[in-house]
Amino acid sequence: xxxxxxxxxxxxxxxxxxxxxxxxxxxxxxxxxxxxxxxxxxxxxxxxxxxxxxxxxxxxxxxxxxxxxxxxxxxxxxxxxxxxxxxxxxxxxxxxxxxxxxxxxxxxxxxxxxxxxxxxxxxxxxxxxxxxxxxxxxxx
Amino acid sequence: xxxxxxxxxxxxxxxxxxxxxxxxxxxxxxxxxxxxxxxxxxxxxxxxxxxxxxxxxxxxxxxxxxxxxxxxxxxxxxxxxxxxxxxxxxxxxxxxxxxxxxxxxxxxxxxxxxxxxxxxxxxxxxxxxxxxxxxxxxxxxxxxxxxxxxxxxxxxxxxxxxxxxxxxxxxxxxxxxxxxxxxxxxxxxxxxxxxxxxxxxxxxxxxxxxxxxxxxxxxxxxxxxxxxxxxxxxxxxxxxxxxxxxxxxxxxxxxxxxxxxxxxxxxxxxxxxxxxxxxxxxxxxxxxxxxxxxxxxxxxxxxxxxx
Numbered sequence: 041x042x043x044x045x046x047x048x049x050x051x052x053x054x055x056x057x058x059x060x061x062x063x064x065x066x067x068x069x070x071x072x073x074x075x076x077x078x079x080x081x082x083x084x085x086x087x088x089x090x091x092x093x094x095x096x097x098x099x100x101x102x103x104x105x106x107x108x109x110x111x112x113x114x115x116x117x118x119x120x121x122x123x124x125x126x127x128x129x130x131x132x133x134x135x136x137x138x139x140x141x142x143x144x145x146x147x148x149x150x151x152x153x154x155x156x157x158x159x160x161x162x163x164x165x166x167x168x169x170x171x172x173x174x175x176x177x178x179x180x
Numbered sequence: 181x182x183x184x185x186x187x188x189x190x191x192x193x194x195x196x197x198x199x200x201x202x203x204x205x206x207x208x209x210x211x212x213x214x215x216x217x218x219x220x221x222x223x224x225x226x227x228x229x230x231x232x233x234x235x236x237x238x239x240x241x242x243x244x245x246x247x248x249x250x251x252x253x254x255x256x257x258x259x260x261x262x263x264x265x266x267x268x269x270x271x272x273x274x275x276x277x278x279x280x281x282x283x284x285x286x287x288x289x290x291x292x293x294x295x296x297x298x299x300x301x302x303x304x305x306x307x308x309x310x311x312x313x314x315x316x317x318x319x320x321x322x323x324x325x326x327x328x329x330x331x332x333x334x335x336x337x338x339x340x341x342x343x344x345x346x347x348x349x350x351x352x353x354x355x356x357x358x359x360x361x362x363x364x365x366x367x368x369x370x371x372x373x374x375x376x377x378x379x380x381x382x383x384x385x386x387x388x389x390x391x392x393x394x395x396x397x398x399x400x401x402x403x404x405x406x407x408x409x410x411x412x413x414x415x416x417x418x419x420x421x422x423x424x425x426x427x428x429x430x431x432x433x434x435x436x437x438x439x440x441x442x443x444x445x446x447x448x449x450x451x452x453x454x455x456x457x458x459x460x461x462x463x464x465x466x467x468x469x470x471x472x473x474x475x476x477x478x479x480x481x482x483x484x485x486x487x
Binding site: 172176 | 265282285287304306
């Protein structure tokens with residue numbers, strides 16, 4: 041399957057197969073007017089299968105979202121048909137308004153104006169905890 | 181601005197400093213009678229609690245300070261929908277230090293981010309209650325003379341019991357601690373506390389459903405109440421509330437120097453007959469709580485003054 045290369049925009053590559061849709065949703069790409077391609081299960085020499093997202097517009101993307109869902113993914117910035125920057129994404133130390141706390145007793149459930157902030161507490165196990173109540177974020 | 185939201189906000193050295201101050205207050209109470217003169221403590225209690233609020237207020241009065249009190253969420257601006265952040269900013273204009281209890285976990289932390297005066301967490305839902313842990317630590321220190329090389333049994337509701345989690349956290353920083361977890365299956369210590377605190381710090385622990393079996397090994401037995409307000413349904417509460425009741429018969433195999441602790445209030449998990457046993461320390465804990473709150477208020481006000 042071929043998707044045309046883009047002239048100006050962003051390509052999120054090396055996404056673990058199956059995680060592309062989560063990134064698509066959390067980045068709010070469904071709300072964009074430009075062309076967006078989510079390619080699932082693309083063949084990859086390195087990974088076997090991978091997901092790819094191509095966004096045909098030069099928009100800011102949240103590295104935190106990508107790092108939370110799939111550390112190891114790469115973000116490529118394309119200008120005039122050329123790759124101008126390639127960035128490998130790592131797990132962020134803090135997540136702000138990316139995910140919501142599920143603890144019904146948490147203050148962030150009651151006070152909707154509060155930012156939803158999670159802190160990386162265990163890098164090996166990929167564990168984030170709510171900064172208010174310390175509840176563990178549900179798995180990606 | 182230093183606030184105390186979690187017991188781990190205080191280093192081992194700071195806890196030692198607080199213990200030292202509390203012991204000095206006990207030895208020379210008159211020296212502290214004016215220590216907080218012209219200072220005001222605001223006790224913001226958005227959840228019912230008689231003893232903790234009284235303890236904070238007694239502590240402030242004994243330091244010669246004054247108290248501004250909100251004792252119920254329903255009679256405050258919170259009932260009108262004011263945010264914790266706005267409450268903290270407002271109260272900072274009136275008081276020099278805030279003690280806050282709130283049913284929502286993390287509320288005192290939000291207050292500390294917005295207040296311009298120190299905030300002490302006086303209990304947030306099932307989350308943290310650091311001044312209870314300070315009371316527990318002073319009790320252990322006064323009874324045992326040390327925090328290291330102790331076998332500590334925790335009995336009852338280890339799942340929702342925030343005082344248990346906080347004390348385990350605090351004790352995990354000392355050498356030679358062994359923990360025995362005594363609870364029914366449904367109320368076992370959460371796995372994240374076992375993994376993140378006990379295992380990460382290399383603290384040996386074992387779990388049992390029997391209160392009798394580990395009794396002879398214990399230096400300290402920390403009993404807890406099965407708290408109704410932590411359950412989502414009453415059926416589970418009624419089924420589990422009488423799981424572990426301590427009486428004189430169960431204490432027959434216990435050491436002579438065992439210390440029996442309980443954060444109070446108790447329902448029926450310690451028989452009243454145990455109160456007269458010299459090993460019962462739970463009413464001493466109440467008094468120790470006041471001394472540690474005095475020490476903490478003094479420390480935080482002093483640090484706030486120094487900027």
